[in-house]
Amino acid sequence: MVFALASDDPAGEAARGVLAADPLWLAPTHMPIEVMRTFWRKVIGRQLDAADAEIYVSALLDTEVTYHGVDAGLLAAIWRLRHHISAYDAAYVALAEAYGAALVTFDQRLAKAASPLGVSVVVPA
Incomplete structure (x- = not known):
């Protein structure tokens, strides 16, 4: 998801292509937290501008993903x-x-x- 949201290189384009090819996406509830953590670490490490991170997090919040919490089976x-x-x-x-x-x-x-x-x-x- 990080590549799909924040990368303009071939990896980002490939990630966006995979996401666009299927309208139904599943993820554990911790996925957006992991993505935001990655953006924050890149901001702190001066690899990403804070304003860009805000844009990417906003895009993450708009992404249509079905989040699944943990249950006994999982x-x-x-x-x-x-x-x-x-x-x-x-x-x-x-x-x-x-x-x-x-x-x-x-x-x-x-x-x-x-x-x-x-x-x-x-x-x-």
């Missing part, structure tokens, strides 16, 4: 994945598993961990 799936990936990343994988959805990520480590678990992975290119 927590059990996250726990089951604990040997492969972090709990935060496992929430994305568990949602993809539960809904038969593809996991869209630029994170190669996450993609490599999710594929053997039977989750379809899309790395925008």
Whole structure:
């Protein structure tokens, strides 16, 4: 999501293309917090102008995503994945598993961990 909102390079264009191709997006409730944290860290590190970060956060708030909180089933799936990936990343994988959805990520480590678990992975290119 960070690339889709804030990047004008080919990665950003690829991310926006993947998002535009499917009108239904699912994410764990912590996703927008992670995205905002990334923007804030870039502002503090002087890699991103604060005014641009405001624009990107506003765009994030306007993005149509269905956010899913954790329930017993999702927590059990996250726990089951604990040997492969972090709990935060496992929430994305568990949602993809539960809904038969593809996991869209630029994170190669996450993609490599999710594929053997039977989750379809899309790395925008």
